[in-house]
Amino acid sequence: MELQFFKDFDFTDFWNESSYSVRDYIEPFPDDELIASVEKELGYKLPASYIELMRLQNGGLVEKSCFPTSEENSWADDHIAITGIMGIGREKTYSICGELGSRFMIEEWGYPAIGIYICDCPSAGHDMVLLDYSNCGKDGEPEVVHIDQEDDYRKIFLARDFETFIKGLKDEDAFDGE
Structure with missing residues (x-):
C-alpha cells in the first residue's frame, strides 16, 4: 500500500501485539463499503x-x-x-461503532456529541480522545482533543490532525515522576 500520510514514520514497536488487543480491538481491514457505512x-x-492507519492495522493497543x-x-x-486506538468497524468491543465505541460514550456516558471518540484511556471511560469536528464541520479535517469526563468534560487540544497526533505519541518513559 502506497502511504500518503505516514511515509516517514516508523511503526516498529508501535502496536502492542497482545491477545487482549486481538480480542477487543483489532478489526479486519476496512473496505470502502464499511468505511462509508460507518461514516x-x-x-x-x-x-x-485515520483510514490509512486502519488499513495498516485496524485498531489495537x-x-x-x-x-x-x-x-x-x-x-x-x-x-x-x-x-488503544479504536478501529473502523462494529464487531470488537473497542471499535468506533462497537459496544463501547463512540456512540456509547455519547449516549451512555454523556460525552459531548462533537465528533468521533477514537481512543480510550486507562481511566476506564473517565477520559477519551476525540476527533473534534467543532471547527471544521462534519466533512472537514478534525482536530484531536482530550475530553476529561472527571473535569466537567473539559476539552484539551492535542493535535491539529490525526497524523500529527499519532506521530506525537511517546513512550511513557518520556514522562518521569508519574
Missing part, C-alpha cells in the same frame, strides 16, 4: 490519515501511549495516556 452511522467523514499536553488533566500534569 453514515456516525455522521462524520473519517480523516484520510499501542506501546507509545502518551501524548504531551501544556495543561494538567486528571491523568497527569504534562501528558495524557491512551490505552
Whole structure:
C-alpha cells in the first residue's frame, strides 16, 4: 500500500501485539463499503490519515501511549495516556461503532456529541480522545482533543490532525515522576 500520510514514520514497536488487543480491538481491514457505512452511522467523514492507519492495522493497543499536553488533566500534569486506538468497524468491543465505541460514550456516558471518540484511556471511560469536528464541520479535517469526563468534560487540544497526533505519541518513559 502506497502511504500518503505516514511515509516517514516508523511503526516498529508501535502496536502492542497482545491477545487482549486481538480480542477487543483489532478489526479486519476496512473496505470502502464499511468505511462509508460507518461514516453514515456516525455522521462524520473519517480523516484520510485515520483510514490509512486502519488499513495498516485496524485498531489495537499501542506501546507509545502518551501524548504531551501544556495543561494538567486528571491523568497527569504534562501528558495524557491512551490505552488503544479504536478501529473502523462494529464487531470488537473497542471499535468506533462497537459496544463501547463512540456512540456509547455519547449516549451512555454523556460525552459531548462533537465528533468521533477514537481512543480510550486507562481511566476506564473517565477520559477519551476525540476527533473534534467543532471547527471544521462534519466533512472537514478534525482536530484531536482530550475530553476529561472527571473535569466537567473539559476539552484539551492535542493535535491539529490525526497524523500529527499519532506521530506525537511517546513512550511513557518520556514522562518521569508519574
